[in-house]
Amino acid sequence: MKLRTMILALLVSAACSKTTSAPPAEAALVDRDGTSTPLRDLAARSPYTVLVFFTAECPVQKAHDARLRELVQSYGARGVAFVGVVSEVSADMAAERAEAERRGLTFPVVEDRGARLADALGVEYSTHAVLVDREGRVLYSGGQDSDRTSLSPEPRAYLRDALEDVLAGRPVARARTEALGCPLRKH
Amino acid sequence: MTLRRWAPLALATLLAFFANEPLARAQACCVGASGLTPGWLANHEKALVGAQLRLSSTHGTYPARGEFYAPPPGRDARVESTIFGSVRFLPRAQVSLSVPFTVVRRRAGATVEGRAAFGDVALIGRYDLVRAGESRIPGIALLAGAQAPSGVPSDRATGLLAADATGIGAWEASAGASVEQTYGGLVLHATVLAGLRTPRDVLGVSQTLGPRALYVLAGGWVWDADIALLGTVSHSSEGDTSIAGEDVPGTGFRSTQVALLVVATLADAWRLRTSVFTDVPPLGENRPALGGSTISLARTWL
Numbered sequence: 001m002k003l004r005t006m007i008l009a010l011l012v013s014a015a016c017s018k019t020t021s022a023p024p025a026e027a028a029l030v031d032r033d034g035t036s037t038p039l040r041d042l043a044a045r046s047p048y049t050v051l052v053f054f055t056a057e058c059p060v061q062k063a064h065d066a067r068l069r070e071l072v073q074s075y076g077a078r079g080v081a082f083v084g085v086v087s088e089v090s091a092d093m094a095a096e097r098a099e100a101e102r103r104g105l106t107f108p109v110v111e112d113r114g115a116r117l118a119d120a121l122g123v124e125y126s127t128h129a130v131l132v133d134r135e136g137r138v139l140y141s142g143g144q145d146s147d148r149t150s151l152s153p154e155p156r157a158y159l160r161d162a163l164e165d166v167l168a169g170r171p172v173a174r175a176r177t178e179a180l181g182c183p184l185r186k187h
Numbered sequence: 188m189t190l191r192r193w194a195p196l197a198l199a200t201l202l203a204f205f206a207n208e209p210l211a212r213a214q215a216c217c218v219g220a221s222g223l224t225p226g227w228l229a230n231h232e233k234a235l236v237g238a239q240l241r242l243s244s245t246h247g248t249y250p251a252r253g254e255f256y257a258p259p260p261g262r263d264a265r266v267e268s269t270i271f272g273s274v275r276f277l278p279r280a281q282v283s284l285s286v287p288f289t290v291v292r293r294r295a296g297a298t299v300e301g302r303a304a305f306g307d308v309a310l311i312g313r314y315d316l317v318r319a320g321e322s323r324i325p326g327i328a329l330l331a332g333a334q335a336p337s338g339v340p341s342d343r344a345t346g347l348l349a350a351d352a353t354g355i356g357a358w359e360a361s362a363g364a365s366v367e368q369t370y371g372g373l374v375l376h377a378t379v380l381a382g383l384r385t386p387r388d389v390l391g392v393s394q395t396l397g398p399r400a401l402y403v404l405a406g407g408w409v410w411d412a413d414i415a416l417l418g419t420v421s422h423s424s425e426g427d428t429s430i431a432g433e434d435v436p437g438t439g440f441r442s443t444q445v446a447l448l449v450v451a452t453l454a455d456a457w458r459l460r461t462s463v464f465t466d467v468p469p470l471g472e473n474r475p476a477l478g479g480s481t482i483s484l485a486r487t488w489l
Contacts, residue, residue, distance in 0.1 A: 057371060059411035089323060149413050150455040180231045180489060183320035
């Protein structure tokens with residue numbers, strides 16, 4: 001009987017797993033000092049902010065480190081802020097930050113406690129990138145590019161294209177793509 | 188009966204172990220235990236087609252209620268090729284079709300026979316209630332399948348040694364579940380599958396093969412380059428056959444097999460899988476003991 005109840009609960013949970021992509025302005029992100037900042041305030045600091053859902057151990061993220069560093073360098077100079085977001089339930093934040101720094105990912109890494117932000121944005125995999133404007137509106141959500149662990153010479157550069165669009169004042173041509181990273185252990 | 192009694196307990200034990208909080212940490216990416224079965228789609232994969240070559244030979248036999256015998260009284264060399272394809276039709280649901288074609292060279296004393304024939308075509312679906320790695324709850328998948336009698340059953344095989352017997356001659360419906368979890372590069376997996384067969388006429392008499400059960404335990408390591416080394420232990424059994432409504436004792440079988448697999452993802456688009464396997468005592472009964480290897484190559488689409 002208990003097994004039947006558990007299976008039923010899992011079925012319901014799977015059926016309801018699609019979450020909304022409404023901007024979760026109230027979701028709070030915790031920085032290195034333990035300060036909790038609502039996404040709304042974080043987004044207000046720059047014209048555009050890229051939230052990169054980060055898991056240090058994920059091989060897909062490791063494969064994309066160089067490309068991400070290059071994006072941070074290129075678009076940071078054009079006023080775009082990058083923030084690493086760790087949403088995993090069992091994450092060791094000190095280790096995640098240390099590993100990001102060791103790999104030259106110089107952006108701040110914040111904790112998404114309870115994976116509220118990831119859930120609100122429907123993020124299921126690490127490497128997922130979400131581009132928001134100063135008001136916290138989601139302009140792009142999806143993969144950094146079309147590659148997984150094996151990098152092709154000419155990937156579809158989803159995030160770069162989205163950044164070019166917004167910086168040129170155009171609507172983002174491809175606002176939703178699939179992120180090909182590792183499953184985020186959120187709960 | 189054994190399956191019905193032990194499966195819930197085994198499942199609950201595995202769930203409790205896999206959900207162990209201190210073990211819960213970040214995850215492997217892609218191939219995971221999907222490499223256990225060549226047709227399963229890994230994370231992000233939308234479809235695949237592939238082929239497998241399986242070479243095996245007998246290295247002994249388990250008679251009914253008896254000890255392991257080696258060398259065997261006869262010897263089979265089997266070459267089985269299987270074409271398979273899978274497609275994801277919902278984010279968490281996939282279906283896989285396999286079409287086997289078998290070449291058998293069978294020897295008993297001075298008699299040698301070689302035959303080739305299609306085997307039983309199988310269709311199996313999988314629904315991931317929870318994906319491995321996405322929660323402290325282990326990945327849980329429901330499995331359901333059907334197998335068509337497209338092969339040659341032993342009563343319709345030709346020759347003295349029935350080397351072209353490649354099927355069971357009946358439809359089979361199967362259902363089961365698998366549990367899987369990842370802990371960094373470590374992957375643990377368990378599957379339970381049970382199958383029931385339809386009755387059929389054999390020489391004018393109704394015959395029903397006994398229910399089939401398959402249990403698989405697997406574990407291994409996945410490296411960052413998406414190369415996995417996996418070890419498996421699988422046990423399969425079939426209940427006694429029923430003839431004209433009466434169970435015939437001693438007609439069922441059991442076999443236990445261990446295997447070592449290497450699965451490599453190449454350029455995110457190809458999956459190469461190779462394995463060596465052997466039947467092992469003592470859990471064999473009424474069955475030849477096989478050993479061999481497989482190699483498969485699949486083209487995948489993200």
